[in-house]
Amino acid sequence: MRxxxxxxxxxxxFPPNLSWLNSEPLTMKSLRGKPVLIDIWTYSCVNCLRTLxxxxxxxxxxxxxxxxxxxxxxxxxxxxxERANVEKAIEAYDVAYPVVxxxxxxxxxxxxxxxxxxxxxxxxxxxxxxxxxxxxxVTETELAIQGxxxxxxVEDLPAIPPDGTEGAGKCYRTTPEIYLGYLRGHIxxxxxxxxxxxxxxxxxxxxxxxxxxxxxxxxxxxxHVEHTRALAAATEYLSLMYSAFGVNVVMGSTDGKxxxxxxxxxxxxxxxTMAGADCVVDDHGVTHVHVQEHRxxxxxxxxxxxxxxxxxxxxxxxxxxxxLTFGGCKS
Numbered sequence: 001m002r003x004x005x006x007x008x009x010x011x012x013x014f015p016p017n018l019s020w021l022n023s024e025p026l027t028m029k030s031l032r033g034k035p036v037l038i039d040i041w042t043y044s045c046v047n048c049l050r051t052l053x054x055x056x057x058x059x060x061x062x063x064x065x066x067x068x069x070x071x072x073x074x075x076x077x078x079x080x081x082e083r084a085n086v087e088k089a090i091e092a093y094d095v096a097y098p099v100v101x102x103x104x105x106x107x108x109x110x111x112x113x114x115x116x117x118x119x120x121x122x123x124x125x126x127x128x129x130x131x132x133x134x135x136x137x138v139t140e141t142e143l144a145i146q147g148x149x150x151x152x153x154v155e156d157l158p159a160i161p162p163d164g165t166e167g168a169g170k171c172y173r174t175t176p177e178i179y180l181g182y183l184r185g186h187i188x189x190x191x192x193x194x195x196x197x198x199x200x201x202x203x204x205x206x207x208x209x210x211x212x213x214x215x216x217x218x219x220x221x222x223x224h225v226e227h228t229r230a231l232a233a234a235t236e237y238l239s240l241m242y243s244a245f246g247v248n249v250v251m252g253s254t255d256g257k258x259x260x261x262x263x264x265x266x267x268x269x270x271x272x273t274m275a276g277a278d279c280v281v282d283d284h285g286v287t288h289v290h291v292q293e294h295r296x297x298x299x300x301x302x303x304x305x306x307x308x309x310x311x312x313x314x315x316x317x318x319x320x321x322x323x324l325t326f327g328g329c330k331s
Contacts (some may be wrong), residue, residue: 174328252294
């Protein structure tokens with residue numbers, strides 16, 4: 001539901017007893033008289049993270065001119081409900097504006113929301129005057145912010161910079177987001193396996209693109225798959241045929257200790273020119289990802305669109321993989 005489709009819609013009040021970071025609890029009533037930008041996000045969402053630099057810039061640029069920016073952290077996965085994880089994320093991403101922890105989706109539901117990310121602009125009178133779902137729309141959103149500030153008499157507004165996300169680069173049809181837990185996901189060779197139970201998976205099946213396959217000892221949970229055996233070498237894995245510029249994986253370690261995954265594309269190490277920010281090359285030319293905290297890890301970030309078979313090989317137990325997302329555009 002797009003609330004602004006109903007015209008002047010009063011912004012709902014923040015429910016009481018929610019936890020706030022970077023601020024004392026705020027209310028829409030106390031913020032009356034100034035525009036407010038609400039950003040509903042979660043820290044492992046790639047689309048949210050791509051939008052975050054714009055939200056931060058608007059806070060820095062327009063906060064001193066009367067705009068209040070509030071992040072509403074509505075978790076997609078259970079680990080994102082942990083306050084310590086959210087605190088670590090906002091520190092890592094240098095988020096300085098107020099963030100309210102919306103673990104029970106009270107704010108999400110009050111705004112009739114269905115998406116990550118989703119921004120809502122509220123005018124000085126407390127009405128929702130603009131909203132935008134997903135990435136993009138940066139110039140349009142900033143124009144709306146400036147319009148709301150002009151309405152309260154602000155005049156010293158900066159020129160709006162070019163939006164690098166609009167009308168630039170090439171986009172291709174990419175592999176869709178893939179969830180790995182049984183609630184939303186599908187493992188290609190798990191048709192006779194029990195959920196929430198360690199099972200031995202055999203990858204001796206024909207693969208279909210955009211379908212993940214497991215090999216070795218894994219347990220499929222509601223939100224994730226977890227490797228359950230400690231081995232002498234990384235001989236067990238998740239495999240996936242994909243097409244994209246880049247690959248991100250939401251994952252983490254169950255005991256908080258760093259664990260090492262080996263990454264290959266078509267059976268070969270990831271070339272340095274394609275390695276993501278979290279992919280490292282060892283002295284033998286093997287590509288790894290060191291996984292510890294639960295978050296999104298970028299393992300492939302190529303400057304060309306490509307297709308291949310990704311293999312995430314593991315030798316340690318207690319590694320959880322939740323979802324994979326793919327980049328389909330490059331400037």
